[in-house]
């Protein structure tokens with residue numbers, strides 16, 4: 001038996017359009033020719049058999065389908081779309097925050113490298129003198145600067161933690 | 166500047182909300198309701214027959230409409246919209262199968278790979294025919310079930326099925342004929358025609 005008939009798609013389409021229905025009405029010219037073809041073509045007969053079977057099945061299944069209401073599908077989709085929009089909108093902010101932390105850390109490291117002699121002197125001073133001596137102005141300035149930046153960083157961190165919540 | 170938190174976003178007034186959704190979605194609510202009324206039942210039948218699982222069919226149905234709404238396709242005819250919907254559904258079926266195949270490799274047999282399929286209890290009228298079709302479909306491969314349904318329940322042309330499923334047009338024809346033959350033989354009780 002051959003596997004394939006050139007007219008099969010045409011036959012299925014004609015059936016869907018009602019051209020093959022044997023309802024006692026005189027068939028159109030195309031319909032009559034197709035009916036004649038189907039009568040002699042086992043491939044098209046088989047295709048029509050499946051099309052009719054599937055149509056009945058589709059109708060029965062559709063009537064029993066446990067479908068959610070259109071309103072519910074719409075509402076859920078709305079909610080999800082909005083959540084995704086918020087997530088997308090927040091993505092650059094999250095990236096900017098991470099970038100700010102990296103930049104801050106790199107700046108601090110750069111500053112430390114640039115001011116390394118002063119830091120070394122300061123460390124030496126602390127190491128050698130338990131009480132600050134008469135030449136301790138730069139050290140005091142550095143100490144104050146360090147304290148200020150620590151406080152600023154702590155404030156920024158607290159703000160970020162709070163705003164995340 | 167911080168992004169708008171969800172609570173703020175969810176309390177936008179009605180007009181703003183409607184405008185926002187219209188920008189995000191492919192159609193307004195009334196058009197969606199009409200489109201859904203027209204397409205949801207046959208789409209569910211397709212998803213159910215292709216997957217054999219009513220719960221999965223419902224999940225995939227909702228996902229299909231969500232993706233359809235989000236895709237914001239250009240204004241298109243009803244037929245094109247329907248094709249677009251079926252393409253999304255077919256892709257989701259394919260993705261689901263891939264995930265399930267992945268699980269078979271990572272889970273011991275009988276766990277994730279367990280048969281989640283279930284039947285929709287056939288009503289008396291045409292019940293035995295449906296039971297037969299159901300059991301015949303279980304013997305078909307997933308791809309075969311899909312292309313058969315698209316061809317004979319939905320009446321898609323071969324070229325359209327190739328487009329919907331991503332199967333090459335030249336491969337589709339023999340695939341479809343073999344599937345049709347196989348199904349017809351199973352339905353006839355395995356007798357060779």
Ligand SMILES: [Zn+2]
Nearest residue numbers: 005007041044
């Ligand atoms: Zn033929």
